[in-house]
Amino acid sequence: MPNKVNLFYVLIVLVFSSFGCANQVRETDINRKNKQWTSDEVNSWYQDKGWLVGCNYIPATASNQLEMWQEDTFDPTTIDRELQLAKSLGFNSVRVFLHDLLWQQDSVGFVKRADQFLDIAHKHKLGTMFVLLNGVWDPNPKFVIILQNLIFHSYLSKFQLK
DSSP: OHHHHHHHHHHHHHHIIIIITGGGOOHHHHHTTTSOOOHHHHHHHHHHHOOOOEEEOOOTTOSSHHHHHSTTTOOHHHHHHHHHHHHHTTOOEEEEEOOHHHHHHHHHHHHHHHHHHHHHHHHTTOEEEEETTOOTTOSSOOEEEETTTTEEEEOOGGGOOO
16 A cells, blocks of 8 residues: 555656646746756746735535546536636636545546646646645545435545445
């Protein structure tokens, strides 16, 4: 199990570093990667970025972070519409939460959907901050199928199904 967790850390960091900040990086930033910046360069770079204005994001069609990212319930149409609205309201960033159960369930699909989310955010010129391994809200998280909806949900241990 530790190997899977370590692999999860590595892949999420790679995805985030490769795509998450892609719309924030300029060519001059890449050229300077081997040189320590002066205080003036740091201040200039920061001034170009502007003040972060954003929100914690989950689409209206998802009840929680697990439902947001699962294959059956991932909703790029709603995400696109809502991120367009966020941009029109003056937002320039969104924060989204990534639960480790999603990686355990479908690592390849999870990374694909995260990449798709980043493409949508980039299209609307929104930066993305992934909150990694955000599974601390429930000590024993599990996926369950709610038969009447035929979709996956997370449930807290106090709401156990019989």
